[in-house]
Amino acid sequence: EPEVTQTPSHQVTQMGQEVILRCVPISNHLYFYWYRQILGQKVEFLVSFYNNEISEKSEIFDDQFSVERPDGSNFTLKIRSTKLEDSAMYFCAQTVAGALGEEAFFGQGTRLTVV
Amino acid sequence: KNEVEQSPQNLTAQEGEFITINCSYSVGISALHWLQQHPGGGIVSLFMLSSGKKKHGRLIATINIQEKHSSLHITASHPRDSAVYICAVSRLNEKLTFGTGTRLTIIP
Numbered sequence: 001e002p003e004v005t006q007t008p009s010h011q012v013t014q015m016g017q018e019v020i021l022r023c024v025p026i027s028n029h030l031y032f033y034w035y036r037q038i039l040g041q042k043v044e045f046l047v048s049f050y051n052n053e054i055s056e057k058s059e060i061f062d063d064q065f066s067v068e069r070p071d072g073s074n075f076t077l078k079i080r081s082t083k084l085e086d087s088a089m090y091f092c093a094q095t096v097a098g099a100l101g102e103e104a105f106f107g108q109g110t111r112l113t114v115v
Numbered sequence: 116k117n118e119v120e121q122s123p124q125n126l127t128a129q130e131g132e133f134i135t136i137n138c139s140y141s142v143g144i145s146a147l148h149w150l151q152q153h154p155g156g157g158i159v160s161l162f163m164l165s166s167g168k169k170k171h172g173r174l175i176a177t178i179n180i181q182e183k184h185s186s187l188h189i190t191a192s193h194p195r196d197s198a199v200y201i202c203a204v205s206r207l208n209e210k211l212t213f214g215t216g217t218r219l220t221i222i223p
Contacts, residue, residue, distance in 0.1 A: 031208050037156075043201065043213040056210065064187045089156045095146075095205065101165045104203070104211065106158040 002026040006092055006107030013082055016017045023075040023092035031095055032079050034067060036060070036088040043091070049075065050080055062076045116221045117142040121202050121214035132206030134189040136217045140181065149176050149187045152199040152216065160185070164191040171189075171212055 005024040013019050025032055032049040047057040047067050054067065064080045079086055092107040118141040128134055136148070149162040162169050162176040164185060169176050173192075178185040189196055202214040 034208055035211070035213075042215045043203070043211075045210045047210070048210050050208075064184070066174050089176075091158060093211070095208070097210070102205065102207065104150070104160045105165050106150075106160070108118050109156050109158070112157060 002096065002105055004016050004105045004107040006090075006110055006112055009108060010111045013112070016081050019079050019082055021079075021090050021092075021112070022073045023077075023107050024073070025075060025092070026094055028107060029074070031055075032075055033093045034075075035091045035093060035094075037091070038085075038088045039062055043083055045091075058072045066076055069104070072114060075113060079112075082112075084114050085086070087112055117144070117165075117204055117212045119202055119204055119212055119214040121217050123217060124215065125218045125220075127191055127220045127222065130193060131223075133197050134187075134192050134196070134219065134221075135199050136187045136202075136219070138185045138187070138214055139183055140202075140204045140212075143180075143183075144204040146205050147178055148203045148205070148211065149185070150201040150203060152201055154198070158201070173184050189219075192221045194223050199223050 007022045015108045034046040035043050037043045045058050047061045066078045068076050087101045090110045094105050120139050122137045147164045149160045164178040173190045175188040197220050199216040201216045203211040207213045
């Protein structure tokens with residue numbers, strides 16, 4: 001079965017520091033998403049990426065966030081100057097269209113703790 | 116903007132009971148996903164529905180497109196089914212919109 005792989009699984013960082021979260025997507029699929037889930041809350045959309053460009057971003061995805069595809073395959077989510085409220089679980093995901101419809105594949109998540 | 120509502124928010128049942136979790140959404144969709152989130156936080160896709168009904172083992176998912184409603188059923192529930200179950204909807208090639216989740220606890 002196809003798999004989306006995220007690293008690291010856990011990250012603890014000092015407030016104000018930069019963090020980079022990484023994701024290896026399923027190859028040859030164009031749509032890619034980052035979501036986050038603050039503890040005890042629902043999963044929220046951050047940004048979508050299509051054909052090497054941002055296609056949509058939420059209000060959460062402000063100037064401190066950026067998403068890149070540095071080597072043409074893997075994705076990164078960068079938070080430039082972390083705040084305490086950035087502590088959350090971050091997921092990368094893809095929806096893959098097949099004969100039976102769109103199937104969702106999630107990475108294992110990165111639990112980010114800002115102290 | 117699609118609003119996704121799930122009920123109940125929390126559900127505790129005895130092992131062996133039949134479980135139903137409900138999901139309703141406000142805007143037309145191309146797919147509805149039922150997801151399972153384990154205590155460690157990882158999310159696993161259980162079902163993707165665009166119409167009708169799907170069954171996988173003890174899990175059954177149904178969707179009524181006209182009523183914008185879906186249900187997830189678990190037959191012969193087991194403690195290992197304890198998890199958070201999340202309903203999420205999407206249009207083709209668009210982001211998922213998530214419900215708040217249902218925390219299920221099955222007591223032996």
